[in-house]
Amino acid sequence: MTASDSNTSLSRTIPDLKVTVHESPVLPVAGHPVLACLYFGNPAGRDEDCLSIQTHLDILPGSNLFSQFWYTGQDITQGQHESVWYTYSPHMLFGHIRLPCPGPGSFRQLARQAYREIYGCLQGTACTHLLRTWNYFPGITHQGEDRTSRYNSFCSARLQAMQASGIGSRIYPAATVIGSQHDSLQVYFLASDTPGIAVENPRQTSAYDYPVTDTHAPPLFSRGVLKAWSRHTHFYVSGTASIIGHETQHVDDVGAQLNESLNNIETLVVHANDRHHTQLNAQDDLLYMKVYVRHHKDVPHINTILAARLPGTTPRILLQGDMCRDDLLVEIEALYQA
Numbered sequence: 236m237t238a239s240d241s242n243t244s245l246s247r248t249i250p251d252l253k254v255t256v257h258e259s260p261v262l263p264v265a266g267h268p269v270l271a272c273l274y275f276g277n278p279a280g281r282d283e284d285c286l287s288i289q290t291h292l293d294i295l296p297g298s299n300l301f302s303q304f305w306y307t308g309q310d311i312t313q314g315q316h317e318s319v320w321y322t323y324s325p326h327m328l329f330g331h332i333r334l335p336c337p338g339p340g341s342f343r344q345l346a347r348q349a350y351r352e353i354y355g356c357l358q359g360t361a362c363t364h365l366l367r368t369w370n371y372f373p374g375i376t377h378q379g380e381d382r383t384s385r386y387n388s389f390c391s392a393r394l395q396a397m398q399a400s401g402i403g404s405r406i407y408p409a410a411t412v413i414g415s416q417h418d419s420l421q422v423y424f425l426a427s428d429t430p431g432i433a434v435e436n437p438r439q440t441s442a443y444d445y446p447v448t449d450t451h452a453p454p455l456f457s458r459g460v461l462k463a464w465s466r467h468t469h470f471y472v473s474g475t476a477s478i479i480g481h482e483t484q485h486v487d488d489v490g491a492q493l494n495e496s497l498n499n500i501e502t503l504v505v506h507a508n509d510r511h512h513t514q515l516n517a518q519d520d521l522l523y524m525k526v527y528v529r530h531h532k533d534v535p536h537i538n539t540i541l542a543a544r545l546p547g548t549t550p551r552i553l554l555q556g557d558m559c560r561d562d563l564l565v566e567i568e569a570l571y572q573a
C-alpha cells in the first residue's frame with residue numbers, strides 16, 4: 236500500500252504494522268514512523284522515553300535478538316495519561332507503564348492502579364481493544380499481604396480493573412506475566428481500534444476457565460490473538476508453558492517442559508489456521524521466540540533442544556525470569572508475522 240491508496244476504505248480502516256528484530260542495538264530506520272522500540276537486557280545509559288522501552292530481565296547465552304521495532308505507515312502522536320506513556324496513531328496504540336514496587340499500598344492495589352490507568356488511557360483514545368500485554372514484576376510466587384501469591388493478586392487486580400473500566404471487550408489479550416528481579420511493576424501493551432481474534436489451544440484449558448478457588452481470580456488472557464493489519468498478519472502467542480488441561484506436566488524436567496511448550500505453540504498455530512483460514516507456517520513465519528528460563532544452569536540444555544527444534548537462524552532471546560507457578564521451569568512466547 237502506498238500513500239496514494241489512502242483514499243480507499245481499506246487503508247483508512249486498516250493501517251499496517253510491521254515488527255523487525257535486530258541482533259545489534261541499532262537505531263530505527265529514519266523516515267519510517269516507529270510506534271515502539273524495545274530493548275532487552277541492561278545496556279547502560281539508554282533512557283526510557285515514550286518510544287523506547289527497556290525490559291530489565293537478564294539476557295542469557297544463546298540469544299541472537301536484542302532489540303525490536305514496531306513500524307507503522309502512519310503518523311504518530313505521543314501522549315501521557317497518568318503514569319502511562321504511549322504512542323498513538325488513530326488505529327493503534329503502544330503503551331508503557333512502570334510503577335515502583337512496593338508502592339504505598341499492597342501489590343494488589345499497585346496492579347489495580349496499573350490496569351486502571353491502562354484502561355483509562357485506552358478510553359481516552361479510539362483504541363479500546365487490548366491485543367497483547369507484557370507484564371513483569373518481582374516476587375511473582377511470593378506470598379503477599381493477601382495470603383496469596385503476588386501472581387494471584389495480579390490476576391484479581393487485572394480482573395477488577397477490567398470490570399471497572401466498563402470496556403466490554405469479550406476478547407482477552409494475549410499476555411506474558413513473568414517474575415523479574417527489578418523493583419517495579421512494568422506493563423507494556425499493544426491496542427487497536429478494532430478487536431483481534433482470540434485463539435485457544437485444544438490441548439489446554441482456556442486460562443479464563445481454569446478451576447479457581449475463592450481466593451484465585453481467573454487469569455484473563457487468550458492463548459493467542461490473530462490480527463490482520465493491511466500488509467501483515469500477526470499472531471501474538473501468549474507465554475506458553477508445559478501445561479496440558481490446567482495441570483503442569485514434567486515437574487523437575489526442564490527439557491520435557493520445553494518440548495511440551497513448543498508442542499503447545501505448534502498446536503496453537505495449526506488450530507489458528509484451521510479455524511481462521513490463515514496459512515501461518517509454524518517455522519517460516521515465526522518472527523521471534525522469547526524463552527524465559529527460571530534457572531541459569533538449565534541454559535545449555537535449553538539451547539540444545541532449541542537447536543534441534545528451530546532453524547538456527549530463528550531470532551530468539553533467552554531471558555532470566557520466574558514463572559507464575561513454582562513447578563514451571565521454562566515458558567515461551569512468540570510472534571508470527573506473515
Ligand code: 3EB
Nearest residue numbers: 410411412454456473474476
Ligand atoms: C499458563 O498457561 C502459564 O496470567 O496473563 C502465561 C501467560 C501464564 C499469561 C497471564 C499466565 C499469563 O497459565 C502462565
